[in-house]
Structure formats: structure tokens, C-alpha cells
Amino acid sequence: MDFHHTVVLLTVYFAAAILAVALTKKLGLGAIIGYLLAGIFIGPHVLGFIDHPEAILQFSELGIVLLLFVIGLELSPKRLIKMRNAVFGVGGAQVLLTGALITSIAWALGVGLAGSLVIGGALALSSTAFALQMLDEKRLLGSAPGQSAFGVLLFQDIIVIPYLALMPLLASRSSAMDDGVPLWLMLLGPVVVVAISRFALNPLLGFFAALRVQDAFVALILLLAIGFALLFESLGYSMGLGAFAAGILLAESSFRHQVEATVEPFKGLLLGLFFVAVGMGIPLQLLVERFGTLVLIVGLLLVAKSLVLLLIARIAGLKLQDRWYFALALAQGGEFGFVLFAQARGLDILSGELVEMLTAAIAVSMIVSQVLFSLYFRRDHRAASDQPYTPLESVEGSGRVIIAGFGRFGQIVGRVLSTQHIHYTAIDKDPKHLNFMRRFGNKVYYGDATDIELLQHAGIREAELLVLALDDVQESLKALQNIREICPDLPVIARAHNRMHAYQLTNLGAKIVVRETFDSSLRSAQKVLERLGFPDSSAADIVRIFRDHDEASVQENAALVGDQEALIQKAVQSREELQAIFDSDTRHSS
Numbered sequence: 001m002d003f004h005h006t007v008v009l010l011t012v013y014f015a016a017a018i019l020a021v022a023l024t025k026k027l028g029l030g031a032i033i034g035y036l037l038a039g040i041f042i043g044p045h046v047l048g049f050i051d052h053p054e055a056i057l058q059f060s061e062l063g064i065v066l067l068l069f070v071i072g073l074e075l076s077p078k079r080l081i082k083m084r085n086a087v088f089g090v091g092g093a094q095v096l097l098t099g100a101l102i103t104s105i106a107w108a109l110g111v112g113l114a115g116s117l118v119i120g121g122a123l124a125l126s127s128t129a130f131a132l133q134m135l136d137e138k139r140l141l142g143s144a145p146g147q148s149a150f151g152v153l154l155f156q157d158i159i160v161i162p163y164l165a166l167m168p169l170l171a172s173r174s175s176a177m178d179d180g181v182p183l184w185l186m187l188l189g190p191v192v193v194v195a196i197s198r199f200a201l202n203p204l205l206g207f208f209a210a211l212r213v214q215d216a217f218v219a220l221i222l223l224l225a226i227g228f229a230l231l232f233e234s235l236g237y238s239m240g241l242g243a244f245a246a247g248i249l250l251a252e253s254s255f256r257h258q259v260e261a262t263v264e265p266f267k268g269l270l271l272g273l274f275f276v277a278v279g280m281g282i283p284l285q286l287l288v289e290r291f292g293t294l295v296l297i298v299g300l301l302l303v304a305k306s307l308v309l310l311l312i313a314r315i316a317g318l319k320l321q322d323r324w325y326f327a328l329a330l331a332q333g334g335e336f337g338f339v340l341f342a343q344a345r346g347l348d349i350l351s352g353e354l355v356e357m358l359t360a361a362i363a364v365s366m367i368v369s370q371v372l373f374s375l376y377f378r379r380d381h382r383a384a385s386d387q388p389y390t391p392l393e394s395v396e397g398s399g400r401v402i403i404a405g406f407g408r409f410g411q412i413v414g415r416v417l418s419t420q421h422i423h424y425t426a427i428d429k430d431p432k433h434l435n436f437m438r439r440f441g442n443k444v445y446y447g448d449a450t451d452i453e454l455l456q457h458a459g460i461r462e463a464e465l466l467v468l469a470l471d472d473v474q475e476s477l478k479a480l481q482n483i484r485e486i487c488p489d490l491p492v493i494a495r496a497h498n499r500m501h502a503y504q505l506t507n508l509g510a511k512i513v514v515r516e517t518f519d520s521s522l523r524s525a526q527k528v529l530e531r532l533g534f535p536d537s538s539a540a541d542i543v544r545i546f547r548d549h550d551e552a553s554v555q556e557n558a559a560l561v562g563d564q565e566a567l568i569q570k571a572v573q574s575r576e577e578l579q580a581i582f583d584s585d586t587r588h589s590s
Helices: 003-026 031-042 053-060 062-073 077-082 084-108 113-123 128-137 144-170 183-211 214-234 239-250 256-280 284-289 291-315 320-330 335-346 352-385 408-419 431-438 452-457 473-486 499-507 518-531 536-560 564-589
Strands: 401-404 424-428 444-446 465-468 492-496 512-515
Touching: 003 031, 003 256, 031 128, 031 256, 031 352, 062 214, 062 239, 062 256, 084 113, 084 144, 084 291, 113 144, 113 335, 113 352, 128 144, 128 256, 128 320, 128 352, 144 239, 144 320, 144 335, 183 214, 183 239, 214 239, 214 256, 256 352, 284 291, 284 352, 291 320, 291 352, 320 352, 335 352, 401 408, 408 424, 452 473, 465 473, 473 492, 473 499, 492 499, 499 512, 499 536, 512 518, 518 536
Parallel strands: 401 424, 401 465, 424 444, 465 492, 492 512
Antiparallel strands: none
16 A cells, blocks of 8 residues: 555545544444444445445554543552452453353344354453543543443453463464463563553653653654553563553653543544444445344343343342433443454354344444434433423523532632622532522522533623632533633633643633632641741731642642643742742841
């Protein structure tokens, strides 16, 4: 393939992906369906721009590797230990029960015992890329069903290794295992790698960060993610598990956020390419010729897995609403099914025709599960908005103040305003939260503060002030971006969760940024000084000087977000300036 042809193919890929994703996002179906449709149209079965999607699929699996690397960054080792019940308890139960049920169905339909075991084991696995992307798109990855689903997916990634090892036994070809990785190396290898890395990674990242060569730092991060993936693969594990281990090791590193920001663009691009490659591999001719059979297989797969997942979710204590999110996120077949079925075909466990049908069923199940998940999400949110809250349409007049987010922070602001008979409109998207607050006489309304149309309906154009008090950092940033689009001059007082969040809010135009623990920390510091013998007035002055200097530095340093080295240098300079102020005051007073 020459360079010109490669450039043409990339152009076709990006154009198709952009158009399809724009269409499906507009229809509320999510980006994944868009990528799949793009792959179907540019693949060998429709327009024929790409004849061999297998090569692209293999390359694009780097997207899954980087996805698991980023997820690892968000989990500390302590948090992972706490998830052991979700991983081995819920995950183990899901694989065992789903595999047994699907194996029984396949055997009842006339497939041999060995083939039924392969089908049951392969179809019990879900798609890591699809499930995590669906949950992430709907901001459910950190929720109870999201965390449970992640535990199941992590267990599935681990269980693939014994699956692949046992496959030759089912084909009565145990000699095929002779070339495998020795058991002692599989067990000891990861332990040695992790032990060395815990001491080596932080100094290594620090060294390259000190060079201040951004390209070299980016290359190092990609090398770590892909290097760990290849290393674990050589030890007999999946590449995704290796990348996840690398992320876990960096989760408590001081470079964690910079690493995550570096990998994010590559992860998204390669994941999109993965979904496009899956779409290209869907055989449309087979779909037409064996439509009834394919519908039966996909239907049995989705129903069987959903029933088991709903049962497990109930036993695990998830709420009814969360059980459906959990089940629909994991109901589809997974990318490891492609690998297992290909090996089963090579070992003559399954016929080529059956393997082709099963791989097509996995791809179709991905599309169907994505549609069902999106439809349930929309239905769930419509049902929530139909609860007996005061809808925004019935608000009489608009408040002088809009409070976006009515949790513990927003409630205090609202209570103070109420004492002065100042009318405000409070918006929150938690129906149960709203019902609870209304019992105490608060006038709050259901809605998502990131929704531009809802903000306009709430009277944002007539409001004098907006208090941004959302719990979620990303939602607050998205809400402020939308607010600035429709009301660029509206004064916004924003709640910040930490200093970095304060920088981001300042750059987006928040008039005043209030760090949620800043005032209470300063009051505590003042009490500490007083208990240590400082006069009350001196303690108050020290805290006042610190407050003024620190708030000024936040405003000044906000422009440096994105340049970590400059930000660190400025922070050090700011501390030295503050110390000089106090030292000068001490000399003058003495």
C-alpha cells in the first residue's frame, strides 16, 4: 500500500466517522453507533474503500489498550483492593452463570459438547470497549452500576487467559500448549514487573518532565502504556491487562493528571478506529441471507445475558434502575469472542460457517445493545422528569439568582437568600434529592444545568447572577461553557473542588471562584494560631494576608493551565513572595 493510497483511506475514514457520529449523536444514539455505521459503509460489503478490515482492527486495538490505561490511572491500588468483591464475586458469578446458560442453549440446539463450551465461554464475555464507552458517554462510569460493570469487565479480561489455554484440550490437542508461557513465569513475571516499576516510574517521569520537552514526555507515556501491554502479552496475559496495570502504578503519581491529558486524544482516536473496523467486518450479505438465524442468535444472546446480569445485580444489592444499566451495558458479545472463535475454527472445534455466524452475531449485538442502552437512558431521564416536581415550564417569573446544583453547597446559598426574601431558581437533576429538599419548603426544579435550552427556560437571560454549585467537576465546566455561549456577561459565582478546578473556572470567565474547603481551612488555621499563643488580631491578620495573596495567585496563575512546569515554577515563586511579606512584617513589628 503506497503513501498516497494510505492518505486517501485515512481521509475516507475521518470523513465517514465525522458524518456518521454527527448524525447518530443528533439522534441521541451515541458516537459508537456512528463509528459502526461508518465502518459498514466504507467497508468491503458496501462501498468497498477498504478490503481488509482485519489489519485495521488489530492496529485499532491499541485504543482498548489506552482506554484501560486511562481507567487504571483513575484507580489507586487501595481502591482496587476495595473492588475485589465486584471483580471476583460479581465478575466470577457473571461469567460462570452466563457461560453455563449459553452452553446449555447451544448444546440443546445440537452443537457438540466441546463446541458448546467454547460458545458459552466466548459469548459470556462482554465488550470492554463498548461497555466502558457507553457508560462514560452517559457519565455513569463512576456510579454503582458503572463500577460493578467495570469489575465484571476486569474479571473477563483476566479469565481470557485460561480460556485460551484450555482451548487445545477441548480439541484433544494438548501438545499445542507446549509452546505456551511456563506457569511459573506467568505467576512470577507480573510481580517482578510491578515491584520494579513502583520504584522506577516516578523518577523516570520526573527526569523527562524536567527536560521540558513535551514531545519526549508524550513519547514516554505512550511507551509506558504500550510497553506494559506488550510485556504482559509476552507473559501470557492480555495487552489490556498490562496497560491497566501501568495505569494503576501511575494512579498515585504526581504526574497522573498530566499523563491522562497526554493519552486522552490518542485513546479517543484509536477507539473510534476500533469501532469503525468492527463495522467494516459485519458481513451484510450474511445478514440478508441468514437473517432469521442471526436474529435468533442475537436475541438469545441478549436475553440470556440480560437475565443473568439482572439476577446478579439484584443479589449484589443494586437498585432496580441501576440493574438495567448494569445489564444493558454488558449484554453484548465482546471483542475477545472474535479471538476465541478464530482459535476454535483453527482447532476444528467449530465449523467455519458457524464461526462466521457467531462473529457476525457479536458485532450485531454490539449495535443492538448500544441502541437499547441509549433508549433506556432517555426513558429513565424522561421518567425522572415526569415525577411530581415543579417543572420549569410552570415557573412564574424568573428569579434574580439561578442556583445550578442544589446539594449541600447550593442549599446554604439558597437558605441565606431566603432569609432576605430574594427569589431564586434552583436546578438539580437528582429527583430523590429534590423531593427531599421540597419537604423543607425549598423551591427547586428538576433539570440538567448543562442543558442550554433548560437554562434559557429557567430565565438565565433575565437573571442578575448565577451560582454554579454542581458536584461534578466536568459537568460544572461544561455548564459554564454553555452559560458563556448564551450569556457572556452574566456574573457567575462558581464552586471549585480544588485549585486546578478553580483555574479552569477562572479561564472560562467565572466572576468569583469559591474553593469549597478554602474558607473552612483558613478558619481552622486561625484557630490553630490562636491556640499556639498568637493574639487574636495577629492570627486574623496572618490569615487575611494569606487569603488575599492566595486568591490573587489563583487569578494570575489560571492562564498557565496546560503548562505544568510554568505552573510549578510560578507556585514556588508565589510561596517565596508570600514568605517575604510575612518576614518583612515580622522585622517591622520587632
